[in-house]
């Protein structure tokens with residue numbers, strides 16, 4: 001099985017997935033890491049692990065449709081069975097999402113359906129939430145609205161700022177994303193009728 005990982009930034013989730021592949025906790029290999037930003041540090045992580053990297057630069061395309069077509073082509077060239085979005089900060093068109101329906105995962109730093117969109121950690125603090133966390137979901141055309149597969153919770157402390165809270169959440173992101181990726185590549189997880197379906201023996 002081949003995984004293509006989409007990133008825009010530091011790639012700590014990518015690193016967790018690279019490590020899990022190397023250690024046999026994910027039974028698949030990463031055939032490419034694709035970034036919309038040439039300076040994403042995650043590209044260095046991929047290179048250090050001898051993984052193909054591709055930059056698809058939005059400035060080279062006139063509109064979202066043509067960008068998404070180019071991105072889809074790269075994904076297909078690398079024979080992706082699964083597309084893992086790991087801090088990929090671009091909105092994808094409905095056509096793109098439908099083309100890869102049921103084969104695309106995203107991690108979002110909140111307990112969905114709470115706090116779709118940006119600045120999730122600050123919003124949880126401002127709302128004085130006692131708990132916060134992260135969610136892994138299938139990608140559907142509704143932004144951050146696809147069926148949730150797994151969540152991890154962390155406490156929010158009264159002296160937290162967005163940075164300390166984000167760090168606590170990220171530890172959990174790195175723990176749960178490899179698990180879900182492996183469920184998918186082992187055929188134990190699928191999306192059926194807009195719901196996440198898990199093998200009953202999974203946990």
Ligand code: GRF
Nearest residue numbers: 009010011012013087108109
């Ligand atoms: C993560 O917090 C993820 O939840 C969000 O973007 C961040 C990516 O971090 N969507 P990294 O690039 O994996 O370090």
